[in-house]
Amino acid sequence: MATTGVPSWAVDLKSIGAIYPFQGTEVLMVIIGLAFWIAWHVIQMKQESAEIGSEMKADQRGEEARKLIDKY
Amino acid sequence: MGDNVSTLNVIFTEFYYWVTVVFMFLIHVGFCMYEVGASRRRNHMHTLMKNTMAIPLVTVTFFFFGWWIYFAFPTGFYWLTFTSDALFYDPNKVASPWSPLMGTHLSGANATDAAWGITADPADLNGAPIWHRLNGVFWAAFLLFSITTASIVSGAVIERIRMGAFWLIAVLLGSVLWITDAAWGWSAGGWMVKYLGYHDAYASGVVHAIAGGAALATLIVLGPRLGKFRADGTPRDIPPHNPWLVTIGLFLIYTGFWGFYAACNIPMISPGTIAGQITGETWTATNIYLAPTTLSAITFNFLMSLSGGMMAGYVFSKGDAFWTYSAGLCGIIGASAGNDLYHPIQAMLIGAIVPYICYKLHYFVERKFKIDDAVGAVAVHGYGGFLGVVIAGFMLWGTASSPYEGYAAINPLGNFVGACIMFLLGFIPVWILAKILHKANLLRVPAKVELEGLDFKGRESYDAAVKDIIAAERALVK
Incomplete structure (x- = not known):
């Protein structure tokens, strides 16, 4: 068989x-x-939210951001 | 060449393989970009030339003896055989470097051909006019696979291997080892196909597992890059100097992979030409074993396994570009052994699962055994290819491996044994060669050279030339 x-x-x-x-x-x-496809979106959204959360906590005074803006 | 249909088929097939060869060259453009991007600035030119020169070296050796091995070794080692089966072709007529069929040749046969026993009789496999015209493009398609096996090792060993050592390993792997496994497990008359039911349609094992085995053997003897491991044994990340170049390189490898897949098929053949058990008059495309498949099948499955790999890679690596691209590649490799037959959703799921296992194995082996694989080649190709072959044995269990009578059906044990043979056929001989090179102090550059960078002297000359021409031009300004 x-x-x-x-x-x-x-x-x-x-x-x-x-x-x-x-x-x-x-x-x-x-x-x-x-x-599989739907689970991918769910996991990806969660991961992106966590990443954005950690970006929000970083560089609170905006000094690094200003440097990066100047660097273009 | 016989009737018009036959003529059209021969010339179409010749053109078909020629196109695959051109596509497959992109794999090597991709490998070069990838490796240069992954290396640090002080090693660029050596990294580039190490991989680039594998192309001519494997080409000439594949002409001299690699192609002959493919036709001579299906039952063992030609002089030492595992079975009493007859070879499909006479390697001395079809593929010895002095045969007229390895030169520019039209469809007929003249006195030169007759002296070598070559006819233009369609009933004689060795003299069939199709070989007279196709030999060069078929040779080249296999050659591009050979260069790929060498390139897979090249990325793993960057920034510390001596180029001369790598090129010897490249020739051994590209023009001897992989083509031996192709004769055994990737040809219609191969003993592994006949007696094990080995099935590996798009080369998970015969190209990727063997190259991964060879890469691992080289890495074990070569050792990690200086600074890769801390005093406590934990690994440091050595980021690529240019992630863009790495990812575009991988994109190009995907593109070339289309040619690789197409080259694994025979595009159009009649049941009569196959001369197996297939009845009727329906022409078909076949895999390398001459078992029917379609270009649609492999197009469905190539894209779905790539997608499964990329989607899984993106989430398990948390959006890391290098691993997302590598997982896409690993997804294809993991499904390749059975991509002539899988359903696209099966290909997608296999393409998602295999890279996850390989990703975990990569970091486990790195931590546990202090293996510094700079580009994850052992994981993506070695473990991915091995798993791909094993999975195909289960998924395709009981399916006819060949259109010929008396062949074992595809089965899990046959494919597992086959996967081990592939990996070890790369690992053992390359480990021995690497050991010899290491003993002769020819394997690795001295620590001073590694630290200052392989391009140190070249960069000095470059800087001096730039300074000189700038000074000269400035002096000319009135």
């Missing part, structure tokens, strides 16, 4: 369609894929 449904290439290619493994799980794969 092959995960792809292709245990042998002794076939006429006209009769072969999908050849990816675990056929029948397409909807599940899409759900997992979408979860």
